[in-house]
Amino acid sequence: MSQNSLKKIFIAQLQQGQQVSDIFLLSRKTLAETKAGKPYLALALMDKTGEIEARLWDDAVRYDAEADVGDFVLVNATAKSYRDQLQLGVSSLQHVDDAQVQLEQFMPTSKRPLAEMEAELQAVIGSVQDAPLQQLLQAIFQGETLERFVRAPAAKKMHHAYIGGLLEHTLSIIGMAVKTAEHYPMIDGDMLVAGALLHDIAKISEFDFGSVPFDYTDQGRLVGHLVLGAEMVRRAAENIQGLDRDKVDRVTHLILSHHGQLEFGSPVLPMTPEAMLLHHLDDMDAKMNYMEQLCDKMEEPGWQWTAYQRPLERFLYLQGRGEEQNVPMAPQSGQSKQGAPRKYTRLSNGQAKQKQQSLF
Template sequence: MTVPAKTIFVDQLISGQQFQDIFLVSKKVLAETKAGKPYLALALMDRSGEVEARVWDNAEHYETQAEEGHYVLVQAVAKPFREQMQLAISALQRVEDAAVDLADFLPTSARPLTEMALELEATLDAISDPALNKLLRTIFQGETLAKFQRAPAAKKMHHAYIGGLIEHTLSIIAMAHKAADHYRLIDRDMLVAGALLHDLAKIEEFDFSRPSFNYTDRGRLVGHLVLGVDLIRDAARQVPEIGAGQLDHLIHMVLSHHGQYAFGSPVLPMTPEAILLNQLDDIDAKMNFLQGLQAKMQGEGYQWSEYQRHLERYLYLRARGHEDEPRDDAANDPARLPTAEPPATRKKPPINQRQQTLF
């Protein structure tokens, strides 16, 4: 089979558009209508996003072609459904991995990876504490370093793309330096070391060798907090210069950086550096999530997002089309925009689980 090059991406879909193109199957359910007729519910993705899809005819036949984690060539028409785009598929067939370009399916950081690698090297050079520097150099090398530069920082919510982990880490470090300049009680080297290591074990928690990102068995069973402690202790055995107190402080930052027991931390942050790391981590995750929502906006001006269950709120964001225009803070004050629909007028969906972190 000759496979055409991919030309249509999820973020380019237009209502009524008929097309043929390749997508990755990220979810699959063979279900039944109320009348008992089988249909296939799919989630299809590429590097630009994910879209729901349905196969209403010959569902059982096509179900064997559409395995999760594999590529399919679909013939479909894009239709709006409940204010979201959905594909009605008339035919599909399996496409072999070798026939696709992975760059079409793996979202990647907007920051060049080579640029971030240089910034990471400069960050390590700036650690003045000899023991911490040697520990970090022992860790950030070889396969660990290579994976760190490619891993996502999350499966879906924030920095969920190749290079997301190093981008997230460097962003926190940039804020950490400003905070250490402002608050003199902060041990800068310890804060930066904690930032470098807090999510490092996500290189083991996630499988990012192919779309879509998923948890490894160890990731689900153990989690990146405990895996991170193991990684640090293993490296520390090669660095006799590191003191027991320093090591405990660093491990405490990793274990407590989610900030609350409810969010998976076995201990609460108890040092200035741990408290600050938790706050900076949360800020960066949420801001990256908001940037992702903003990037999907159409039109101009401030707009309300859909209800965000994990944050328990609607979000009022300014469309990116205005980023390069002169700012008029009074004119753009959300409280003074009469065209905006207040969230109170929208029906809030039920919340099955209260969660206000993006970790």
């Protein structure tokens, strides 16, 4: 690969007034017109550090034919501030062949190593004391399903929308689920952990994440990951001896109800203690990750207001990291200071047999 094909600057490093000549992924493109009837291109460009709006004002029709959404483009532009947001004013763009780029420079990826998280996943499955439930989990998390689960994003855009995001999100929920099961003796800890592991399993089919930008598959749009996940569990359960129908129904209920409200896509409301907890843990982790991503994008350190966040329907007051983003951060949830996976206790019938040993 030519050294000229390697990215020299990433979106997170751009500063106002900076001249840019570099490769980006074209994630959105619209040929529009000004009020005077002059055509222009409204673009969104991305790399592994984020996405930025861009505009090309001159010769827009010609450049519109140069590349499609999902293509890599060599862009000549100037970074400008528009309504307090950094934007690229593009003077030209040129299609770049996929073979000339390193995909990992454009594919957002979890900060946690995928192999480390996969090892933690196996430890979680091994911690389940209910033998039929553990066999169900082992039957599902293997082969191609496991490979895709380790790499899948948890969402298209809002939270954990990067390679490994689904596994990171799942492990984060499990970390909270284990502690919550210790706090409330009525909780069936094995059932809650199983639900946490399986609640988003079908996102491996809902999303196409073989290239960026991530998008929904036809099956994902037509059926959705809640129904697809329930189907996966029921198929796998047919071959597990000793796994009674009631337990399969309770696991399936966790998957189908975890969005919490009918208007949010759940065909049923949470109706067991484990389902109620899973919904709130899932919602909490998604929102915390969303806010963490916003903190990472803030250019200045210190407490400050964000722009209006439509997904949360509010302004947020967050602490920007600014230059501190380059300072080594504390280990991620579930990661020991030595990089070892979290140790999980075995929970059965809602009783913690011993306290969880977490190494942060």
